Every structure is written in C-alpha cells, then in structure tokens.
Amino acid sequence: MSLLSSFYPNALMVVGASADPTKRGFQSIRSLLRDGFAGDIYPVNPRLNELLGLTCYASIEEVPANPELALVCTPAASLLDVIQSCGLKGVKTSIVLASGFAEAGEEGQALQSKAVALAKRFNMRLVGPNTSGVFNTHAKMNLVGFTHLTAGPLGILSQSGNMALSLVTEGSTQLHSGFSSYVGIGNAADLDFHEYLDYFASDKGTGALITYMEGLTDGQAFLKAARSFTANKPLVLYKSGKSESGQRSAKSHTGALAGSYQVAKGVMRQAGVVLVDQPDHLLPVAEALATQPLPAGRRVAVLADGGGHATIAADELDALGLPLAELSASTQAALKALLPKGAAVSNPIDVAGGTDSNPMNFAHCIELLLADPSVDQLLLVGLFGGYALRFDASLAEAEVNTATAIAKLAKASGKPVLVHSLFALNKPAPLQELVEEGTPVYASIETACASLKALVDYAEYRKRISDDDWLTGRGEPSLRVERLVQKVRAEGRTALLEPEAKQLVSAFEVALPEQHWLTHSKELDSLPDELLAQPLAMKVVSQDILHKSDAGGVLLNKQGLNALKAGWQKLYANALHFAPEARLDGVLLSPMADPKGTEVILGVTYDKQYGHLLMFGLGGIFVEVLKDVVFRSLPLARSDAWDMLAGIQAVKVLEGVRGQPPVDKGALVELLLKISALVTAHPEIAELDLNPVRCFRDGYAVLDARMVLFSAAANKSPQQDKRPKQPQAALVH
Amino acid sequence: MSLLSSFYPNALMVVGASADPTKRGFQSIRSLLRDGFAGDIYPVNPRLNELLGLTCYASIEEVPANPELALVCTPAASLLDVIQSCGLKGVKTSIVLASGFAEAGEEGQALQSKAVALAKRFNMRLVGPNTSGVFNTHAKMNLVGFTHLTAGPLGILSQSGNMALSLVTEGSTQLHSGFSSYVGIGNAADLDFHEYLDYFASDKGTGALITYMEGLTDGQAFLKAARSFTANKPLVLYKSGKSESGQRSAKSHTGALAGSYQVAKGVMRQAGVVLVDQPDHLLPVAEALATQPLPAGRRVAVLADGGGHATIAADELDALGLPLAELSASTQAALKALLPKGAAVSNPIDVAGGTDSNPMNFAHCIELLLADPSVDQLLLVGLFGGYALRFDASLAEAEVNTATAIAKLAKASGKPVLVHSLFALNKPAPLQELVEEGTPVYASIETACASLKALVDYAEYRKRISDDDWLTGRGEPSLRVERLVQKVRAEGRTALLEPEAKQLVSAFEVALPEQHWLTHSKELDSLPDELLAQPLAMKVVSQDILHKSDAGGVLLNKQGLNALKAGWQKLYANALHFAPEARLDGVLLSPMADPKGTEVILGVTYDKQYGHLLMFGLGGIFVEVLKDVVFRSLPLARSDAWDMLAGIQAVKVLEGVRGQPPVDKGALVELLLKISALVTAHPEIAELDLNPVRCFRDGYAVLDARMVLFSAAANKSPQQDKRPKQPQAALVH
Structure with a gap:
C-alpha cells in the first residue's frame, strides 16, 4: 500500500x-x-x-x-x-x-x-x-491549512472540504481525543473512496475513521474495502443526498423501492459500517468507537447526580433498544452502604448528593458497577467535572483525582465508559483529564447514548462475522438455468413467463407448490382426477401481460373439469379484452395454498452503484404503503439473511399476529440464501420478484414469480458495465 | 396575577x-x-x-x-x-x-x-x-446562584434544577439571546405548572418559555393554561419519563394504547405546545421561536458557501417535510448576476466562492431571497462568521458589517432567518452581532432545521386556532342517553351491550347501519321478508362476553330463515361453551356491510392526568402491531379532528390503497366531533370503542361498539376525582 x-x-x-x-x-x-x-x-x-x-x-x-x-x-x-x-x-x-x-x-x-x-x-x-488536501498529524504533515489540530486516533475521509473543516472546528471547540489523517477526496479522478479506506486500514495512527460521503462511483469496490476495514477498525459514515429519490423507471416493486438512502442503509450495515443519521453524530460516535473496547452486550448502567439527567438517559437508552442493566443484590447493597439514604441504587443510580462534597464517591460507585457482570457499558451523567465551578473551588483537586481514577477503572474493566457533563463545553480540568486518559466526554446525553448504541451495533457486527459462513449465499451456475436463459433469449425475450421463472428458481432448490402449465385447453381433459377434485388457482400465462390481476388474469377456487373449462375461456377473454394483441401461452394451474399465512416479498434488482441487491419485506400494505423493506447486496452471508428478517419495522408480524401462525424463519432464511446463490451464479438476472411468498409455521409457498434478464446484447455479466476508471492497484505499485 | x-x-x-x-x-x-x-x-x-x-x-x-x-x-x-x-x-x-x-x-x-x-x-x-429557586434577570433578581446569566426573552420552567443548570450553562457557552425568568417548581406543593404558565404569560420580559417536565398532577389545568399561553407566546416542552409504559389493566384497545408519551404528544400538540424529542433542542428551538416572526408557509431558501452543508440542509429539511422554495426566474437571474459562474442559483444556493473575499455578497443574496414571494423562511449555512478566522483577518470588519446588514434585512422582511455557522462555538464578532440583533445562530444544521420546523408547526397552530370553532366538539346532555345510562346502572351493570352502545351513540346523530336486536329466537319468524332475503351478520349479545369473536359469537353471511335459526343455535352453543355461566341477551342481526372500505378505530378512555381522551387509528394490524394511533383530549375543535386524521403514520391509507376507495374524511371528522360531543355531555362514559368503523367513499359503517360507564357510586362526573390541591387563584389574590 x-x-x-x-x-x-x-x-x-x-x-x-x-x-x-x-x-x-x-x-x-x-x-x-x-x-x-x-x-x-x-x-x-x-x-x-x-x-x-x-x-x-x-x-x-x-x-x-x-x-x-x-x-x-x-x-x-x-x-x-x-x-x-x-x-x-x-x-x-x-x-x-x-x-x-x-x-x-x-x-x-x-x-x-x-x-x-x-x-x-x-x-x-x-x-x-x-x-482541500491532506493532513497526517502523526507525520506532523498538515497540508490543508486547518488550525488547532490535536493528534489522535480519528481519521477523516471527506467528499466536502467544508465538512472536514466543520469536524476539525468541532474538535477544537470541544474536548476530544484528536485526529490522525485527513483526506479530501475532491473529484476522485484517480484515487477513490475504497483506496483511501485501504490507507486508513493500514495506518497505525488511525483507530476509527469518519467518512462524509455524497455519492459513490464504485459502490461495490467501496463495500469490499469497507468490509475489510470494519473487520478491524470502526468506520462511521454520514451519507448525504438522502432526499434524492432514486428515480427509476423500473417496473418491479423492488426497483421502485430501491431509493438510494434505503439501499445505502442496508448495504452499509451489511459491510459493518456505522451509518449515522446526523452529521452531528460523526465526531462523538467515532470518539467512542476509537477509544472504547467493544461491549459484550447491550446492558447499560447509568450513574447520575440528579434525577433529571438520569431520567433523560433512561428514556434515550430505551428508545435505542439498550436495556438498563439489572444490578445484582450485592452491588445494590454496596451502593447503598456508600451513598446517602435518599439515593436510588437500582439502575439508573442517583447519588442524591452523595458526591457533592466528595466527588471520589463517583469512582467508588463506578468500581462497583463495572464489577457487576450485568453491566456491559457505563454512562455517567450530570455535573461531574463542574463541581468546582458549581459548588466550591476547593473541590477542584478531588475532581481531577476522581477523573484519573475513573479513567483507570474504565481501562481495567475492559468495558466502555462514557461521561456526560453539562460542563463539557467549559472544558474544565477534570474533563480534560478524562479525555486524555481515554474516556470520552459528551455535552449531550442524547449523543452519548447514540454513541453507546454505535458501540453495541459494531460489537454485534464483529461478533456475527467472526463465525459467519460467507460462502452460503454464493452458488455454482446451473445447467438447467443456462438452458432456460438461452431459450428465452433465443425467442427474443428478456421477461420470463411465470412458470419459467418458477422453474428457474426451483433449479436452486427453492420449494415450489405443485403447478401445471397447460398450453391448450384440451389438456384439461387429461388432468389426473386427484387434481380435478381440488379447488385450483388459474392464471393466464402471457409474455405480454406483466400484471395478471389488472388484466383479470387470475381465478381462484375453481374445482372440476367444467369449472376449469369455463375458467379458461374467461381468462382468455379477459386477457384479450385487456390486451387485444397479446400472445397467450396457456394457463397455469395450482392447488389453492393454505390461506392462513403471512405474505412476504423477496425481490432482486440491479443497482448501478452496488450491483445486485436483494430486498425483503412484508407483502401488501407494508411494501406498498409503508415501504417497510430492507436491502442487502449479494452474495448474502447467513447472518445477513437473519439480519434482514430482524430489520423490518413490523418485525413483530413475523411472530404471528391477528390469529396468523408465526413465520418459519429458518425456511425464509434458506430461501433468501438460495436466491442469493441463484443470482450470484447467474448475474444475467436483472430483476426477480417472488411476490407474494406466503409463509407458514412450516415452510412457505411461492405464489407468484416474475423475472427479467439482461438482454444478451447488453452484457452477459452486468459487472462489465462499470467504466474501468482506476488502474489496478497491483499493477501500479 | x-x-x-x-x-x-x-x-x-x-x-x-x-x-x-x-x-x-x-x-x-x-x-x-x-x-x-x-x-x-x-x-x-x-x-x-x-x-x-x-x-x-x-x-x-x-x-x-x-x-x-x-x-x-x-x-x-x-x-x-x-x-x-x-x-x-x-x-x-x-x-x-x-x-x-x-x-x-x-x-x-x-x-x-x-x-x-x-x-x-x-x-x-x-x-x-x-x-432550586427563582431568577428574574429583568428584575435583576437572581435567587438561584446560577452564574453568567444574560437577560433576554427565554423563560425556563423546570421540574429539575439540574436541567435548568444545563440550559443556563448551554446558554453561557454558546451564542444566545438570554434568559428572562426561571422557576424551579420543586415539589409543587402549592403553586404548580399551570399557575407558573400564567405568570410567564403575563411577564412582558418573556418571549418564549422552555419547560422541562417529568410528571403532572393536574394535566387538565396544565392543558388549559397551555392553550391560553400558546395563543400568544410559544411554549417549548421536553417531557421525560417517556419510557414509563402507562401500565394499565384496561380491557379496551384505547386504554392499552394510552401509554403516557403517546398521549402527551397528542394533547400537547392540541394545546399548541412545541414538544421536542431531545432536551438538546429546548434552547435552540426556543431561541428561534422567541426571536423570529411566524412564517407564512413551509418553504425554505437555503444559502450556502459550499456544497456539503447545502446538501445536508436539504436532506434535513426534506426529512422534516419542509420543501425547498422554488425561486422565481427573476430571483435566479439576479443571483446569477451577483455570483461567480460556478454558483448554483436554484435552491439550495451555493455561492461557489462568491463571498470568499466579499462577505457582503451574503447580504445581497439574502435581500434577493427574502424579496421572493416563494420564500417563507431562510437558512444560511456554512462558514459565515469565521471568514476572518479561516481566510484572512482583514475580512473581520466586512463580516461584522454583513452581519448587521443581514439582521436588518431579516427584521424588515418579516420572515424568519436562521444562521448556521461551523464557527458558532468560537463566538466570533460577526455571529455575536447577529444574535444581538435578533438573528439566532446555530452550531448544528440539524438543530437549525428542527427550529425552522418548530416555527412552521407553531405558525400553523396559531393560524388554525384563529378561525376555529371551539364549540363544535361540545354537546348538550341527551335525555335518551340519560335514560339508557340509568337503566344500565339500575341493572347493576357498567358495561353496555353492543346494541345499547349503538343506540347510545346514535342519540348524537352517529349514523348506524340497520340492526335488529332479537332476544328470543322465536322473533326470527316475524322478521320482514326483505331482511330474510339478504345475507346478514349475526352476533351474540351478552354482558358476560366482551370479545365476541374469541367466543365464536359472530357469524357472517347468513341468509334465510333456516340459516338464521341454525346460526342462532350455533351462537348460543359457542357462547355457553366459552362461558358456561354467561347470561345471553339474544342476537343482533344486521345486513352485511360493503366489504370494500378502510377500517378505522375510534376509542375513548379516561386518563387520570388529562381526563377524557379520544383515540383515532387505522384498524387491524395498524392498531394492534404498529400502534399507529393519535390521541387528543376532549372536547375536540374541528381543526383538531382534521389534525387527528393527518397525524397517523399511515395517513396515505386514508386516500385509498390496494384497490380500496378513499375514505370520506369529512364524514369521519363529523364522527370524531360527535363522539367528542357525546362524551363531553356525558362524562359518565369511562370507555368507548367503535371498532371497526368501515369507511367508504361516502360515509361509514360502525360495525361494532363497546361502552363502559363509570359506576354510579364512583362518581357521576369523573372530574370530581381530582384532589382539590390548589386553592382557587381567584379566591387568593
């Protein structure tokens, strides 16, 4: 490098x-x-x-x-x-x-x-x-002209010089641990995001990287570099341009929903990137990630010297899904012994004046809390650092000693400890001491809590990739698929018929309900009795009718030969009424699926930045009105698939609501991985919708499938689309 | 006072x-x-x-x-x-x-x-x-011991002394317009929130009030005082204790969903209070509200000296529902003439270096933007105020002059103007000048945008109450209702049977679908032929069965005498299987409602803090899983009812999705007002659920109704519940 x-x-x-x-x-x-x-x-x-x-x-x-x-x-x-x-x-x-x-x-x-x-x-x-240039404080090389730089662990990679200036100014007006290198990527005519990521990854001076990004030219290279970066160091990213709705003229749900920010959220999470929603969170979140160990769990102990701040912290943590640690009886007893009568010793802890004249009691409390196995992280909130300002100047020395003790306890515990102080912007000596000794200090409780959440998110990512099977979502090309693709292309088509699309996915062991594709109504006469005895769904098959329901191309619950014959006529009549020139390719019959079940949608689309994306969501109103879907780039690891299921807003619906059975999540995860394998092996697939997939307590039924191929002329593998902007690094260096 | x-x-x-x-x-x-x-x-x-x-x-x-x-x-x-x-x-x-x-x-x-x-x-x-005490800077009376107080328009009313200290410290470390009075309410043994609101309302030194609230003892008095306060001055409130889930053992949906924070959000909004989600927003939002005129609309012009900040501002505004103003051709032409070639002159405006050596160009741009009728508010973002720090010390004077000019233009325009500067925490002279002249300055773009949103929210509130009909949602007691209540109570019941509940609401002109309550199956024989010819819904009537569906107490689509008789038997059998001791009061018959339509739920509950609350939401999964509901206190003004419809997350569903017709919003607003009138006139109603109400293109059908009264013993009017803690102000003074 x-x-x-x-x-x-x-x-x-x-x-x-x-x-x-x-x-x-x-x-x-x-x-x-x-x-x-x-x-x-x-x-x-x-x-x-x-x-x-x-x-x-x-x-x-x-x-x-x-x-x-x-x-x-x-x-x-x-x-x-x-x-x-x-x-x-x-x-x-x-x-x-x-x-x-x-x-x-x-x-x-x-x-x-x-x-x-x-x-x-x-x-x-x-x-x-x-x-705007480059700086590297560890090399004492400041080629940007920013002033008041402190050397420290935070790298900055920014697509806007002003945003870098904002971060550096923010650092200079607040207590913080200092910057390592900055690179302004400018026009990125040659070196681009992913190559700078490699630099920051190999730079020993950088403990965590802050990235401000407006747009990407090579999303796949970025994701690859980010995955490799975040396997070792945290990457905090703000992506602007959220409101650019990814305007596409796509025909599928998946395409239409692939608005850039929703996609970015999914693929960045998949790559272990900590995506922040506000630029204000970049610096404070990175401070925590650069200086703190990774927590073993989500449980937080809150220590406060007043009710107001304790309550606010508890509210914020609750909103972020971080539970308050349930302290052991012995910890509570020890706190009780240490603090005045009015103190609250169950989490959040309110010292109730127990530190006013003796700040060192904070350190004693922290020692007890960090020793409790129920505590994964600790947050101190309130006035600490400002006791000399607020109460009595004589407390100054005791407060600095307390800060030294807190930072030491934090380090020894191996657990993250963050400090909020309402005096943070006054930068008093005890808070300076904390930051110098590696304990970050925050002026905002909300920001401190967001930083705790980022630590948890990143720790959970590191944990799940450590034992993930990365190869699950990749597949080998299938001869059956290749033949079908050739056949469709030979006919000058790119869109597959529903039965074709189903056959194709079944090549990757996707379980499909029984289906019979008849191309002539005469074939109805030779259907087995067994089938005729069941209520069947009938769907017209036509390459010219993409949305069958709109064309009256679906009939349900038809039973017996006569009903099927009448149904056939009706379907054809409806289709020709809807599209007089349509070529009709027969009718697809399948036994009615169990009506009880939760409908989900799986979709694949091809994104210019990130390549093939897989979308997952609940069907119906959830996808159409609430846009409650998640995206990941392909291939998918097993843990990515589980993370997708957990990522929708209405995740509770998967557990079964309103009398529905719970969804077979294991089967759904397998389905996601099979689709990932299919598309990885056959990148000529441009779009794929399984919609709806009805999910049961055991298994699922794919009720409809749509698929569109890239045209053979355009490219066999769409990855060749990308302009080969950069020379290969290996060739150059 | x-x-x-x-x-x-x-x-x-x-x-x-x-x-x-x-x-x-x-x-x-x-x-x-x-x-x-x-x-x-x-x-x-x-x-x-x-x-x-x-x-x-x-x-x-x-x-x-x-x-x-x-x-x-x-x-x-x-x-x-x-x-x-x-x-x-x-x-x-x-x-x-x-x-x-x-x-x-x-x-x-x-x-x-x-x-x-x-x-x-x-x-x-x-x-x-x-x-913690009281201060009043305008009386030069500081009885708290806070230092570094600047006199200004911001009042503070706080239930936590530490939160007040946080706010005052925040003010002292940042540029801000100063504080008027502070009151720490402490235990509120005598004087309580609403009485302090009256003080701040009458205090000429206070332009806007910041309130930190943990809990309320008299929510109704607070709402009344708040409504009166916000008719003249803005009130910014942070409510902590959000995560206390209002644990109730209520039987109704409405009761179970009346978690305190969701309720607080609704009733505070109804009273014109600007509720902030983060304590960090209290001071900056109040700054804007205290110093800026109310905007005539939502459209914002963003002026920036760099792409990064402009993009972030556009993103934030988009997320908050504030559109970028579409500048007139003449404004764009004038900007083009003023700025260098590379400048972006459609909103957001990027001066592209056009101010680097001549900061006064900012004022020229602002003059043009404020004169454009499409601009309701203006936000300047970037480096302004720090040009002398960043570029050249010689720019200092020009920058201060620019600040003077900007503040003057802002005042003359009658439009809100907010300034973000990445140098805000450095407090350079030009930014001090801006704040002194009444233009607030923000260190965070996100906070500045949240402040613009608060200005819009408050302006819209002031506008809608100015021509609202406050009496619409009140009602006169109805003799029919009183008789029914007496009858139910005479029978020792508090829960009404479904047909009773429906009769009761119909006294307030709520349109009900045709229904026939038969108490003996023999009565089926004398049903009119017309009715027998239709498919009917059958529901068991029993005071011992609250949830009919769970008891198999509902049958649909029964047609003809035989089917009805069989249905009756089945309903009774199911009911007795479910609750062997149940008293059965017959069967309710009604023609099947049009199955096409959007189901909503209306519910009334009685809240200890705020009195009677009305809840509105979409039915089914929206209320049960997504908890997508809004609350308001009663009585309701007409604009409150409209605001409720607009307030649900999935508001788009009301427009008609997935082939459903749009909802008749006018009829739904009338229904909300009628329920408000009913409950206001008959406060003996403890709970009321109309669930579901199926809404059509024209009108609606109330498909089920549940109602519970307060027991006659408990109180006729539940308002008498409240401990009369405070002496009446009128008696005392």
Missing part, C-alpha cells in the same frame, strides 16, 4: 510554493515547519530563491532529491506539465488542489482524464483534483 | 441569610447587590448584625417593612414558624428551598401539607419546597 508511505513521506515537494501568507503554497510550508515535520521540504517556484528559510527551486527538475509526495498548488492549466515532471522525478503520489476540472464542465473533464492517463504512465497516483 | 408582582418585588426578605459564601443565604444577596437589584433587601438571621453592607434582622417580625417576597433558606423543621411569621408580615409569595418534604417520605409529606394549609390561611403562595 504505497499511499501509506506517501502519507508518511521522507521528503515532499510543494509545487507552486508562495510567499503570500493567504496561499496554500505558503501556509502548508509554514505548518510543516511549525509542527516539526521530520522529512525534507522542497518548495518549487521559479520566482523565489528562498522561502521561510528553505531553499526554493525554480523547477521540479532542479529539486536535488526524489520526494515521494508532491503537493501541487498551481492552477489547472499547469497540471499536465507538473505531472510529467513529477512523474519523471519518481513522485508516487500528487495532491492536486486546483479546481477547474470535471466539476467545471466538459473541458475540465477532458483535462482531468488526460491528467489521470498521464499519471498512470508514470505509475503515479493523484489525490483530487479539486481537493 | 400576583406572582407577577412577587417576581418583580419592591422588596424581599432573605430568611436564613448567611455569611458563608457557599450558602444560598449569602450567594443570593451577593447576586442581588452585584446585579443592581432595585428593591429593598432584608436579610434575616438572629446571629448577624450586618451582611455585605446590609442591616441584618434578628427575626422576620423585626423587618421594618412588608416585603412581598421571601426567599426561605432555613431547614425544613423551621418552615411552619417561618410561614406563620411571613404570613403575619403580609408576604405574598415564599420561595422554599429546603428539602425533606414530600420527596423524603410520609413524615415530610405531612409537614408539607401542614405548610400549604398554613400558608393558605394567610393567602400566601409557596414556590417549592425542594426548589
């Missing part, structure tokens, strides 16, 4: 160095010198001999070394020359600040493409163009 | 004055002197002659004046003596800090009751006990 060496360079060039203190070509060099950057700095500017005590070179060629990294501050027009010179000089990575490229229109786009192609010839990578 | 004069006193006593700087008896006097309190201060302490230059009196009796207000700092045990002396001295209001009363157990409760009774004899009111 050569970005790692480029961002910890032994030497760097500043192309377009400047004597103007408002220019980056000056600011960056000033920062490097002030911060004590250990490598060599080579300013380049033909009009300067010296800058801030450094020799200035008239051209890149004249630089008497081969720096690995170049900061390019010159305007867009100069870029091709600069790249040529840098390339010849052996520069591995250039950070290009100038704007005027793809973001500025066609001409800029053309220049950008040329620049990328040229850099590629030299095996040189580009950051940007149109980036 | 004598609290008003008490909290702007000409003179006050501090009972329990102290020379110890850590005691309130010292701190309060120091604050009064330092802040320049204009009235006379009388410290009382038998062991001091002089305190901070003031004469100190040995007893209350010796004070040479009749101060209206007393701050009582002495311990609980002294309270009765102090009240006696204060009462004789003519003190009107005493603020009692001591704890050790109701919150400390039975003994304390007894002492508290005695204190209230004694005070009442002197027509004296008590704040507290167990209160």
